[in-house]
Amino acid sequence: MKKIEIGIIGGTRGMGKWFAGLLTDQGFTVHCSGRTSGLTIPETAGRCDVVVVSVPIGVTADIIKTVGPLMRKTALLMDLTSLKEEPVRWMLEHSASAVIGCHPLFGPQMETKDQNVILCPARPGKWKSWLRTIFLNAGARVTEADPKRHDEMMAVVQGLNHLNNVMMGLVMGRMDAGPSDIDPFTTPVFRTKMEMVKKVFCDNPALYAEIIIENPHRDQIVKQCKKTLSQLERLIQNKDARGLTKLMEKTAAVFDK
Numbered sequence: 594m595k596k597i598e599i600g601i602i603g604g605t606r607g608m609g610k611w612f613a614g615l616l617t618d619q620g621f622t623v624h625c626s627g628r629t630s631g632l633t634i635p636e637t638a639g640r641c642d643v644v645v646v647s648v649p650i651g652v653t654a655d656i657i658k659t660v661g662p663l664m665r666k667t668a669l670l671m672d673l674t675s676l677k678e679e680p681v682r683w684m685l686e687h688s689a690s691a692v693i694g695c696h697p698l699f700g701p702q703m704e705t706k707d708q709n710v711i712l713c714p715a716r717p718g719k720w721k722s723w724l725r726t727i728f729l730n731a732g733a734r735v736t737e738a739d740p741k742r743h744d745e746m747m748a749v750v751q752g753l754n755h756l757n758n759v760m761m762g763l764v765m766g767r768m769d770a771g772p773s774d775i776d777p778f779t780t781p782v783f784r785t786k787m788e789m790v791k792k793v794f795c796d797n798p799a800l801y802a803e804i805i806i807e808n809p810h811r812d813q814i815v816k817q818c819k820k821t822l823s824q825l826e827r828l829i830q831n832k833d834a835r836g837l838t839k840l841m842e843k844t845a846a847v848f849d850k
């Protein structure tokens with residue numbers, strides 16, 4: 594099995610580069626490409642047993658539609674995209690090869706050990722246990738999920754979460770409340786929150802924008818946020834601290850499930 598050659602489209606940086614490291618550490622031959630470096634897409638499909646798509650969400654459809662038809666039937670086409678319904682559907686529609694969607698639930702700078710990885714084995718062929726083993730060897734926790742279930746969960750874990758971070762950063766921007774002004778007044782909780790907000794705004798804002806906007810369940814999240822904000826606005830305008838406390842106490846049951 595170690596004779597397997599893997600091509601990572603989008604392997605020059607970010608998650609693709611991280612996955613290349615994981616695979617080479619386990620003895621596999623990996624070819625990384627980007628827009629201007631490495632094998633071309635036809636060369637990657639022609640040469641590799643496994644092709645991994647790890648490009649920005651907005652160009653994922655184009656790359657899958659280009660590489661998919663060139664794939665061998667016995668090969669594996671997989672992706673590392675943060676969303677799964679559409680990428681998995683595109684991989685199934687545009688290739689005859691095995692297809693597994695994959696989403697590592699952490700960034701490229703993190704240790705893999707004890708992190709969650711989701712697999713969507715849509716047309717796995719012989720490849721599912723091969724891929725599972727790679728992640729298990731690195732100490733990750735692997736869960737299989739339907740792409741729809743994955744994206745519903747991501748609407749909360751990433752969509753709602755990062756919408757909240759973006760909201761906080763934008764409001765602070767409007768209020769011109771930069772970190773240097775606020776610094777002497779900060780609490781530990783605020784500093785922890787700001788680390789996350791800063792990461793979202795400064796590391797790779799396009800990734801977070803796409804995680805929110807491309808999720809097929811985004812409308813539901815936005816609807817619930819608007820409803821909640823109106824409810825909060827009413828309570829705040831009425832100076833109804835008791836009502837807000839009651840609302841939070843009632844909702845707290847959700848977190849004990």
Ligand SMILES: NC(=O)c1ccc[n+]([C@@H]2O[C@H](COP(=O)([O-])OP(=O)(O)OC[C@H]3O[C@@H](n4cnc5c(N)ncnc54)[C@H](OP(=O)(O)O)[C@@H]3O)[C@@H](O)[C@H]2O)c1
Pocket residue numbers: 602603604605606607608609626627628629630647648649650652653656673674675676696697698699700701797800
């Ligand atoms: N970053 C995370 O925390 C994270 C976590 C889990 C999953 N993901 C997913 O991983 C994927 C990649 O995200 P990332 O954060 O790793 O992105 P990134 O750091 O911006 O890297 C993108 C990679 O794609 C290549 N690329 C960009 N446009 C391309 C094109 N048109 N054709 C071929 N290659 C292209 C880039 O290569 P060149 O610059 O050399 O052209 C680079 O290697 C996304 O689907 C994202 O949802 C990200």
